Amino acid sequence: MSGIIAAAETQFHVLAVDDSIIDRKLIERLLKTSSYQVTVVESGVKALEFLGLVGDEKSNNTLKVEINLIITDYSMPAVTGYDLLRKIKESRLLKDIPVVIMSSENVASRINSCMEQGAEEFFLKPVQQSDVNKLRPHLLRRNICT
Secondary structure, eight states: OHHHHHHHHTTOEEEEEOSOHHHHHHHHHHHHHTTOEEEEESSHHHHHHHHTOSSOGGGOOSOSSOOSEEEEESOOSSSOHHHHHHHHHHOTTTTTSOEEEEESSOOHHHHHHHHHHTOSEEEESSOOHHHHHTTHHHHHHHHHHO
16 A cells, blocks of 8 residues: 555645755755655746746646645745745636745744645645645645545
8 A cells, every 4th residue: 555655645746946056956956755746846936937927828728747745934035935825826727726925034924924825734844844845735635636
């Protein structure tokens, strides 16, 4: 049975967004250790480009690569994690993708705003393996519903 679960996990593709190379490498390593396929980008702008949310959304009818979950830093220049979350949840095509926000600052109003906007989780940095383990139910729930 565990072979079936491990095989199922390898299909999950996570987009990780963080402007800090150290945090990007850490989250990438933690996700890969948990058998996720990982794409990392260094900014909210790059994430929007990857997701096809730059410019007219109608010109980008499908994602080039299926993404099962997005994990993003909150504090980034230009496009913050909160901005990215809002754009994803406003997108007809992407709104059902679970989004997790990470931050080194434990600010209750920030956490509440993100959760109200549709974030699945809010992790305090440094992200740990126990945090990554919390992602699986969100992925499995979405996979069952689709």
